[in-house]
Amino acid sequence: MAPISPPKSNESVYNKHITTLLGWVTHASRITRLTEFELLIFVVFVMTLVLGKLINVVAPQEEIQNYFNNKRNIFNVVFAKNGWAWTTLLIGIFQTFNYRTSAAPNLSSIRSNLSPQQRSSELVKFAVRYTLVTVWWIFFTQWFFGYPIMDKIFLHTGGKCVNITQKKLSDFTGANPNHSFDFQVMERAIDAGVKAVEEEIFESALGSVVCRRMGGKMTGGHDPSGHVFLLVHSSLFLLFETLHLTNFDQLARNSRKFKNALFSSDETPKDGKWDVQKYVSVIGTFMAENPVVAVWALCGLWWWMLLMTAVYFHSWLEKLVGLLWGYLGIFGVYVLPRFYHNPAVTRAKPN
Numbered sequence: 001m002a003p004i005s006p007p008k009s010n011e012s013v014y015n016k017h018i019t020t021l022l023g024w025v026t027h028a029s030r031i032t033r034l035t036e037f038e039l040l041i042f043v044v045f046v047m048t049l050v051l052g053k054l055i056n057v058v059a060p061q062e063e064i065q066n067y068f069n070n071k072r073n074i075f076n077v078v079f080a081k082n083g084w085a086w087t088t089l090l091i092g093i094f095q096t097f098n099y100r101t102s103a104a105p106n107l108s109s110i111r112s113n114l115s116p117q118q119r120s121s122e123l124v125k126f127a128v129r130y131t132l133v134t135v136w137w138i139f140f141t142q143w144f145f146g147y148p149i150m151d152k153i154f155l156h157t158g159g160k161c162v163n164i165t166q167k168k169l170s171d172f173t174g175a176n177p178n179h180s181f182d183f184q185v186m187e188r189a190i191d192a193g194v195k196a197v198e199e200e201i202f203e204s205a206l207g208s209v210v211c212r213r214m215g216g217k218m219t220g221g222h223d224p225s226g227h228v229f230l231l232v233h234s235s236l237f238l239l240f241e242t243l244h245l246t247n248f249d250q251l252a253r254n255s256r257k258f259k260n261a262l263f264s265s266d267e268t269p270k271d272g273k274w275d276v277q278k279y280v281s282v283i284g285t286f287m288a289e290n291p292v293v294a295v296w297a298l299c300g301l302w303w304w305m306l307l308m309t310a311v312y313f314h315s316w317l318e319k320l321v322g323l324l325w326g327y328l329g330i331f332g333v334y335v336l337p338r339f340y341h342n343p344a345v346t347r348a349k350p351n
């Protein structure tokens, strides 16, 4: 009779599973050329969409209705709708402070050991990367030899702009030279004496920007989520640009200093009044020494908005397509070059 092996302890089973999981992570990291931490970041966005779907499925509708699914909420109107402008502003501030690091060694970024030439060369490389990711954003959401890619996908899969009455058409006077293509279509429709503008040729020729500005509604077809794209694309860009430049030890030291300054005894209200000037100065100093904090705060807002988009808007597939286009641009700019220019990583391929 074969000897009966002793029952395995829970701990040994967990250890075995963790070893297997880590093996998969290492393997995925080798194939994709992403570091394990970067891989984790990519996975977080997929998991956020999954989490949003779960919340949507399990929470009763009346409980999940809130301020955040109002399209006119301030975070959507002020931040997401101007998402690339915010991204540009914050990475611009980060790079400016970062460039000056050698003059201020207590900054939480690590460029102080570079010569002026090296720093200039880093800045040029950054400008090239910024231009590439900006062009990707423009192509997907704003313009791609006519309509942007997201609109082209929508129109080619049978999407239409509906609900445009002749009145809305004639009311539409906000001429935007950037969308001359749309205006040509409209002019042709007007010249042809289109009465009800719901005519097939007209409806299907309108892109999302003009359609919404005319008070119409995009319907049918596959409408990739512009929000998921923008939030993921911007977050990945900001993280890839800042993580490797962050001195986490210095950041931790500065954070402790900040906390002490904020909560020190002389910061308690005197005669019921807070010393606002002191607070502004403490917070200002902290933000100037740690520009990365503002960048990560924007990433935090993007993550929350992504979760809200995942709960309330679009179909699952439309969000997934937005996500994949967001991944693709960043992968092309930051990771693809590693397949050609990083022999150390290439050598790390399994035998």
Ligand SMILES: CCCCCCCC/C=C\CCCCCCCC(=O)SCCNC(=O)CCNC(=O)[C@H](O)C(C)(C)COP(=O)(O)O
Binding pocket: 080, 081, 082, 083, 084, 085, 086, 088, 089, 091, 092, 127, 128, 130, 131, 134, 141, 208, 209, 226, 227, 230
């Ligand atoms: C900071 C470093 C500077 C380096 C300089 C490098 C040289 C760069 C040279 C050329 C690059 C091109 C210049 C582009 C500048 C871009 C500045 C802006 O961002 S201005 C435009 C602001 N617009 C937005 O942010 C709009 C964002 N919104 C959207 O994309 C969409 O509304 C949506 C995708 C969020 C949703 O779509 P919807 O259809 O549902 O509305």
Ligand SMILES: Nc1ncnc2c1ncn2[C@@H]1O[C@H](COP(=O)(O)O)[C@@H](OP(=O)(O)O)[C@H]1O
Binding pocket: 068, 069, 070, 071, 072, 073, 076, 212, 224, 225, 226, 227, 228, 305, 306, 308, 309, 313, 314
């Ligand atoms: N997190 C969010 N908060 C508020 N509105 C959101 C949102 N995510 C998407 N939306 C809205 O849902 C619609 C589809 O978004 P998208 O295609 O960009 O993913 C857009 O409506 P409007 O275009 O009417 O503003 C957008 O404003």
